[in-house]
Amino acid sequence: MHFLSSKFPFLKWVTTAVILLMSTASFCYAADPRIEEAAPMNCSLNRVSPTFIIPTFTRVMEFVSASVTDHGWGNSSTVTPNASMYALAQCYEDLPRQDCLLCYASSRTKLPRCLPGIAGRMFLDGCFLRYDNYSFFNESTSAQDKSNCSSSLGGAAPPPNFATNAGSLIDNITAAAPARGGFATGNANGVYVLAQCWKTVSREGCRQCLAKARTEAKNCLPSVEGRALNAGCYLRYSTENFISDPNETDGGSSAVSKKGVKVAIALSVIAFVMISAFIAYTWRNKALKRKQERKNLGPLLGIYSKSNLNFKYEILEKATNYFDPSMKLGQGGAGSVYKGTLNDGRVVAVKRLFFNTRQWVDEFFNEVNLISGVEHRNLVKLLGCSIEGPESLLVYEFVPNKSLDQYIFDKNKILTWRERVHIVVGTAEGIAFLHGGTSIRIIHRDIKSSNVLLDENLSAKIADFGLARCFAPDKTHLSTGIAGTLGYMAPEYLVRGQLTEKADVYSFGVLVLEMVSGRKSNAFADDSGSLLQTVWRLYRTDRSFEIVDPSLEGDFNANEASKVVQVGLLCCQAIPALRPSMSEVVEMLTIEDREIPEPTQPPFINSSVLAGGSMSSIKSLVSNALNKQDGSSYTSTTDQSSSMQSTSDGLRSEEFRHH
Structure with a gap:
């Protein structure tokens, strides 16, 4: 340390x-x-x-x-x-x-x-x-004051009446020291005592400090040696003569x-x-390293140093009590998040980043440049950044009630059915806003339970836009490198790198099924199959309600649960064109008589294959499944032998989790 x-x-x-x-x-x-x-x-x-x-x-x-x-x-x-x-x-x-x-x-x-x-x-x-x-x-005592007692000294036994004689001598020396410039020594009956106050402490402070030290030292008796170590003084007694002659040559x-x-x-x-x-x-x-970081940041320095997005590093450092571990909210692969209080009283979350690579700069630029002007009640608001200190910082609004994964997977924190539906709808509205509520289309690329935070009313707040991408209205898709978390990534994106809004729709579908079941997408590692496979089997036999989290003890609306499961399966369909848009998802969840199409079978890869397979083998299996499904009418007559749901191992660490 x-x-x-x-x-x-x-x-x-x-x-x-x-x-x-x-x-x-x-x-x-x-x-x-x-x-x-x-x-x-x-x-x-x-x-x-x-x-x-x-x-x-x-x-x-x-x-x-x-x-x-x-x-x-x-x-x-x-x-x-x-x-x-x-x-x-x-x-x-x-x-x-x-x-x-x-x-x-x-x-x-x-x-x-x-x-x-x-x-x-x-x-x-x-x-x-x-x-x-x-x-x-001028400090005479403090919370860090302590005493140190020794029960023996070289195996020697204490002299007769040691405790009484030592206590008396300690009283005399501590009483005399303040009047002698803060220092006194003495010995009697085989006991040696030294008392010393610091030169910066007043006479009264010395007296107070030694009064406390006297009590601490006497509490050591009948130990043959004791020390009191206080903010403003030092006291020691012993049966050994440790006192020096300052004039000896x-x-x-x-x-x-x-x-x-x-x-x-x-x-x-x-x-x-x-x-x-x-x-x-x-x-x-x-x-x-800082020089290289500044070079990578390039024009960001000039743009943000003069804008209202810029925070001085020293202010954020002080707001987090110099990044006190007790203020830490979460830890991820790219940095840590701390709770902070600004000078104006605002409580914020400060993400402390440690990387200066080109990839990191791209993610930082996304967070600041792409999201800073986007505001919605279901999106965590980025307040600004600091890019000129020892490390770069991002400043967000503070969201107090942790991340969603700590509720749906922790049986000590049970969300009611109504709370779950409220969170599902809020998350859907936030994603729909990203996809079409602004002048640019934004794809989050990392929708998952740990990136959904909950405010004081348990309303959803989507966080972590480091992987977000935007593209013009005339574009049908983006071809980009694979990034995200296995188990939430759409199959066409995982295999072909084709990114559209439907990749977020797929991730949302997985999240919905986790919310309903209260179980992670890799929770079904036995013969019953993966989460998608299990939900699909129950849905086809009109038993969707059986997937609902048992911790709710039946306290939910069965028809509404079936509806939410159906929406989740619609979002998880293998072919992107069959998935609804997020605005359609919001309508399905909020309009009572809105017609909901029948979902087709999701892509399956056996969870046991995933457990031992490499990324290349996973891609191969998904590709074969997609090719087969793209060329068929894709009926739901039989269960396939595998599921796209993967392990919980992510290609990207969870960075913004509130503890």
Whole structure:
């Protein structure tokens, strides 16, 4: 999870090696910098782009390091639109200067493992280091405060009356420290105590922090060692004498000690240089990729940067709390979707895209250029985009009630029959609008349950127009590459690449049958056949109502169910010309006395064939079925041995699912 160790494993090795060398140097030169971690490092799960936070971290730490070298502590801050940062480092005042520098060097080497998290804090037994995205300098306590108790220390038993004596000494030291500049130590009856407040905390804040620390430390008793690690202070007690003399000079080894400090500092510099080199390499790669992305986007940059469709990346980043995982609505192959709240209070869904290939640019262009001006109550509205940040973003209206597949295939969320009909009609109206409600004809190409979202009234909202295509009124069809999801793709499109509105009609028919049955199109993998085959068999024997989702427990209109099934089968006919238009489908579903033609048999391919077949074999089987059906009267006298319904494996990932 840490940025440096996950992205660059070699840096983890370098960091470990440097720390070991520093530790070795400290022992060789009679130093005791107390670089043991008092508690595991605390890193924020909220993350921002490394492009912004790493240079900010480096810049802030330059000032902190200089101050620690001169004074034993330091704080610094920088505020930018992309990554604000506040940092504090402090050695405990009993630590000699050379040990302080060794301790700080150790913490400074370890803490970058929290990046690109927005915050991190580290307590070593000799020093403290923290950074955050807000000013915490006057903070005395926080929700991240913790204590660390040790039940034993080298196997030694605690002295007699240890708990009483330790508690009394803790009370005395924590009471004295605020009046002594925030630092006090003491020992009595085999107990040693150290209390330290940070230099940025007021005297009253120090008193409050140590009061809390006193309670936390005393709760560790009768453990022989305990630490309280708070936002504004540090408290430790132990039966071992861990307290240093800040004035000790190591006698005749002072020159050696100075040499040890120099070695440790040199090692820290080497580690910092190596880390910086890897960071620079990362930035360069990101810059090259971004340059290629801008080249692919081409005229989009000029068109949208000045339009009302353009959103600043920083605004969307802030709206999603810097893409906080808790704001994540869904994950797909091309990106993730996050819930966000804009400055004007609007709640939106932000799709975060990661690709810069030519194919991705085509899909992005469709979403923005083709759909941005299309408005209908059953279509998810695209509000705009951001194309100049670290990654490109799409901004949609927020649809709160998840995607349809999470209702019809989850038996814990039962849709009533009336709700299902309402959703079927809304979806049909949305597709009909795409096909003929605007000046251009738009084919969605990926109609499926996961691309139908539900608003607060459980009304359908069609989403994800990355594969959409448009063509002029005088065109009969488009010849295009195959894209979509197996099981929803019309047979003529799958085999011949011929795209018309009737491809969406076929996909809608499959969706209708899934809605009625409450089962996925690949749910019938046994001898009974696929979904289409099963529905067709029941329809031919006037038992359409038997396909209705059993979870409804019979609470539905049987005649209406038969009508909806009949419409679904009409949409799934093998020959495109026999399928109704979506405007006709809307009439069939909404006009009570509208005549509904008898459907002909859908194309079948056995589900067991699909389970082990390749795409080429599937195409061959469908092609043979189509050729046979195109040359015949296509009567429905017998069941065929296979069904076009496929597995749930898609050629395209589901990208816009609300969780």
